[in-house]
Amino acid sequence: MNTTAMTPEASVGKPAINALSLGAGVQSSALLVAACRGLVEKFDVCIFADTGWESITVYQHLLRLERLAAAHHIPVVRVGAGNIRLDALNPASRFASMPLFTLAPNGQRGMARRQCTSSYKISPLKKEVRRRLGYPHPRRVPAAVWAQMAIGISVDEIGRARDSDVRYMRNTFPLLDLGWRRSDCLSYLAENGLADTPRSSCVGCPFHSDDFWADLKSNQPLEWASAVAFDHAIRNGSARATANGHPLRGQFFLHRQRIPLDQVVLRPRAGGEPEQGCGPWTCPATPPAGGGGDAAGDAGRGVA
Template sequence: MTARNPAAPDRGPALRLLSLGAGVQSTTVLLLACEGEIPSFDAALFADTGWEPRAVYTNLDRLTAHAERNGIPVHRVTGGNIRTDALDPKHRFVSMPLHTLNPDGTRGLARRQCTSEYKIIPLKKTARALLGYPHPRRVPRGVYVEQAIGISIDEIGRARDSGLRFLRNVFPLINLGFDRAKCLEYLAERGFGQTVKSACVGCPFHGNAGWRWVRDHDPHGWAEAVEFDRAIRHGYPHATGRGQQLRGQYFLHRSCLPLDQVDLDVPARGKRHLRLVTAEPEGDEDDDPDGCSPWSCRSGEPVTDPAPHTGPGESAA
């Protein structure tokens, strides 16, 4: 007797979606689809944390109009406003990867739950709904969404699967051999040369270059970040209000200094060596690492919180 092959034939994706961050790479992917250089999308999904730079929202508005003229609707999905939620004593505790300074002077990184709560979960829920199988309905085997992610060839190490049977990630820029420089050139040729990096204003993954950009180009966002940095110094209000005090201090900047006291400016040539010598082990603070993409966060490995809030339900994991 011949064994039956349990694998069903792949009938192709039921939907094609773009995970749109409205930064350089994902904007390039959307424009490529609008021009027919890659297959079109049934929709583009922007996971809105509520705290992107104003330039990103301006680009998103323009992209939305351009894409819809080319038959691609853009949906904004959200899990809330990450800044106001974190400062709300009544809101459930969701940890950001804040830099921690412990009482003994050691440093660490708090747990990172924000990418999942404010990006991945809303995107998954929307993909399921568009597919016709909202939670808790089970998505039948063989039915799936093809989701394009804006990862370029210079970031190939960040290209990952979604880990979900009904959501398969594809990487058009890698297939086309586009690096970030090629994306910038492509955008400039099409009048989108002012596209900026998409990342939360108060993302603790910013290097000095990222913080300088916020300070110099988004004064309103900078003021919010400085105030937020001050407000979370001794923990999230929701946790501290329940008597779960932080054993140490939180900071947005990896130097564990108040944001408005950090020297963010590029050092003069003669002083640069001194900053490099005294820099933190992770490297020169002028580096500006990538922030969180919903499916390829640069901090994909588990992180721990060496200075957690104490109390049931909010200990480190």
């Protein structure tokens, strides 16, 4: 299976950089361990795009991965575009819209446009790739210069495997070559002492299930309080829009029930499917390749 995505303009030569998009969730963690063990090609660099609002368990796990990678001479770098939580609440900051649940005055339900993945994950990652190639924006990257970017997409997510949208970066999918499913990644991580690898996502991601919220409330009270406070703060729209005299015509909510998070009666499902983590190319809102527009981005327009 050839799982290297190729663009017509740049289909020859060798990559200048072999990188891993490290989300610090299950699949990308398994890829890093596999590279350290020689199961897949060694990476020149692993890039973690930090939104600033991951769970403490993700940051603790990332520290373990950094130590493991360092022992095998693989650098791990953290990049970012700010703190998504603080930026959303700061009137002086641009708000990269999150797919928040909306409720219009007439009762119409929808979702806000999703820009957070692009702004806080994909853009910083591309910026770092260009820097390492030696052609930071706005310099044009020559057609013969490109980076290979490994993405942690497993066989059960094959519909999300897609090409990069820039010529200087080509996505590859080593887990597809291995034929691994998410369960295989979990088993491999357990064999290597990382059975407790968390899923990677923002604490306040609207796509969380009741299972996540219930676990957060019970086991991470400070992060639960942070999410509850954020939910209250964004009720009438972004701080910047409100300060500029453009309040939301309706209300924003973190939970799909469209009531305050701390008032939701959470109903976790025993034995339910595990939530998908969020990475630059693996946001739960991203439709399968060729599947049309972004559901989160298309729903509820006109409410804000």
